[in-house]
Amino acid sequence: MSRDASQIFAKRLKEAREAKGLSQAKLAELAGFQPSAISHFETGGRSPSFDNLKRLADALEVSTDWLLGREVTHSSGPLFESLFRHAENVSEEDLGMLARMAERLAAKEKDKRKKP
Amino acid sequence: MSRDASQIFAKRLKEAREAKGLSQAKLAELAGFQPSAISHFETGGRSPSFDNLKRLADALEVSTDWLLGREVTHSSGPLFESLFRHAENVSEEDLGMLARMAERLAAKEKDKRKKP
DNA sequence: GGCCATGTTGACGGTATCGTCATGGGCCGG
DNA sequence: CCGGCCCATGACGATACCGTCAACATGGCC
Numbered sequence: 001m002s003r004d005a006s007q008i009f010a011k012r013l014k015e016a017r018e019a020k021g022l023s024q025a026k027l028a029e030l031a032g033f034q035p036s037a038i039s040h041f042e043t044g045g046r047s048p049s050f051d052n053l054k055r056l057a058d059a060l061e062v063s064t065d066w067l068l069g070r071e072v073t074h075s076s077g078p079l080f081e082s083l084f085r086h087a088e089n090v091s092e093e094d095l096g097m098l099a100r101m102a103e104r105l106a107a108k109e110k111d112k113r114k115k116p
Numbered sequence: 117m118s119r120d121a122s123q124i125f126a127k128r129l130k131e132a133r134e135a136k137g138l139s140q141a142k143l144a145e146l147a148g149f150q151p152s153a154i155s156h157f158e159t160g161g162r163s164p165s166f167d168n169l170k171r172l173a174d175a176l177e178v179s180t181d182w183l184l185g186r187e188v189t190h191s192s193g194p195l196f197e198s199l200f201r202h203a204e205n206v207s208e209e210d211l212g213m214l215a216r217m218a219e220r221l222a223a224k225e226k227d228k229r230k231k232p
Numbered sequence: 233g234g235c236c237a238t239g240t241t242g243a244c245g246g247t248a249t250c251g252t253c254a255t256g257g258g259c260c261g262g
Numbered sequence: 263c264c265g266g267c268c269c270a271t272g273a274c275g276a277t278a279c280c281g282t283c284a285a286c287a288t289g290g291c292c
Contacts, residue, residue, distance in 0.1 A: 034280095079215045099196075161272095
C-alpha cells in the first residue's frame with residue numbers, strides 16, 4: 001500500500017535524530033523505546049502507530065506533520081522545526097534579538113552567494 | 117497508558133469532521149474507510165495508526181499535530197514573522213546556531229518563570 | 233589483535249488495529 | 263407508522279505493531 005509513506009518517515013526520523021546528535025540508543029532511552037525499535041523505524045521495517053509517533057515527535061521536538069512527510073506551512077527540516085518550536089517560548093526581547101540575528105545571517109549568506 | 121491521549125484525538129476528530137459539515141459516512145467515503153471505523157475512532161474504541169492518521173488529516177485538512185493534541189499554537193506577530201522570513205535564507209550551519217540559541221533562550225525563560 | 237559503541241536484522245508471543253459485516257437505537261420527514 | 267439517515271457497538275479472521283531478546287556486522291580507538 002503506502003510503503004513509500006513509511007519510507008519518508010524513516011528518512012525524516014533519522015534526519016531529526018542525527019540533527020540532535022543522538023544515537024539510536026539515546027533516543028530510545030529518551031522516548032522510552034528499545035534501541036532496536038528505533039532501528040526498525042529508520043530502516044522502514046515498522047511504522048509507528050499513534051502513541052509511538054507522538055512519543056518520537058515529542059522526544060525529537062519536531063512536528064508529526066513533518067515526520068509524516070506532510071507539507072508544512074513554512075520551510076521544513078529538523079533545524080527549522082527546532083527553531084520554530086523553541087522560538088515560541090522565548091521572551092519578546094529575546095525574540096527580537098533572534099530576529100535581528102537571523103536578518104544579519106541571511107544578509108551575510110546573500111553576500112556570500114554573490115561573490116564566492 | 118495513553119487512554120486519555122486517544123480521547124483527545126477522538127474529540128478533535130469529531131470536532132474537525134463537524135466543522136466541515138461531514139457525516140461519519142461521508143468522511144469514511146472521503147478518506148477510504150468503513151463508516152464504522154470513524155465511529156470507532158470518535159468513541160475512543162480504536163486509535164488510528166500511521167497511514168490512517170495521515171489519511172484522516174488529509175481528508176479533514178488539519179494538521180496531525182492538532183489531531184494528536186500536541187500544543188502547536190502557531191504563534192504570530194511581527195517579530196516572529198521576521199525571524200522565519202530571514203531564517204529561510206541562512207546557511208544550514210547558521211540555522212543550527214539559531215536553533216540552539218532559541219533552545220537556550222527558551223530554557224532560560226522557563227527557568228525565570230519558575231522562580232521569579 | 234581485542235574492546236566498545238553503534239546499527240541492523242530476525243525471531244518470539246502478546247496485543248491492537250485492520251477491513252468487513254451485522255445489528256440496534258434515535259431522530260426526522262413523509 | 264415507516265423508510266431513511268445517523269451513529270454506536272459488537273463480532274470475525276487477518277494483519278501489523280508491540281516489547282523483548284539475541285545475534286551479527288560495522289567502525290573507531292586503545
